[in-house]
Amino acid sequence: MHIKSQKDFWSGLMFVAVGVGFAWGATEYSFGSSARPGPGYFPFGLGILLAILGGMVLFKALTIETHDGEPVGAFAWRPLFVILGSVALFGVLLPRVGMLIALPLLVVLSSLASDEFTWKGSLINAVVLTALSWVVFIKGLSLTIPLLPGA
Template sequence: MTRVNTADLAFGLFLMAVAAVALYLIADLPMGSTSRMGPGYVPRALAVMIALIGAFIAGRALVAAGEAFPDIAWRPILLVGAAVGLFGLLLPRLGLAATAFIVVLIAGSASKDMRWKELVMIAVLLSAFAVLLFVKALGLPMPIWPVS
């Protein structure tokens, strides 16, 4: 007897859930017609395609032999998620240079084989690159250093 491929089943169900949320959120947008598309036409078509792909993956998971669902690596999920959230919180207060440095340190520490010396060097380089790209080259109005 074949086991259910739980990883594919979970991913297929996830895609169908994302499509359902998208369809709910765009329910008020007018669809229009093929010749005169409304603002809801393309998002609805994409949501339906995502739902169909999810249904296909979930259906295939029920007939294919599978492996046990892998253990979830919580450390990378939590640290990278925290880094993203901290970027939004720290940028207005600390400026781009310090925020980018801190965020790279936090996200980089998600790896088990991380080396602090290399991570600090990468954080300095990425912080400088972010300032040069976003503030200097693109002229985005964001503080580079902490606002007093």
């Protein structure tokens, strides 16, 4: 078997592994029924769909010829650590300073990982994502997420 696209092969393999992992982990939770799904219902279905998508990408990588084999480039360590650090900082800050401070900070810091970073784009994204998060999670789903410090 000859790999015709290295990028597609490795990304498809990653999708399959993550999808199977989520589906397997979801089996520890109650499934419920289609009318009243339990906490394991959605992650199991999402994991299966992700694994199927990965299988399709793997199939493409093994069957459709590319002109140079699409080699995998160098691993981008800096963006990986910037984004992981931003998410970890968000997790630490959310209960302490609230969503209105922690979420824009997450968006701006994680956007620093991009080569196309602009302050204007980052600030617009931060405002829009914070507003949508407030609408969905606090107003729509009535979750108890602190908005401001001490709230």
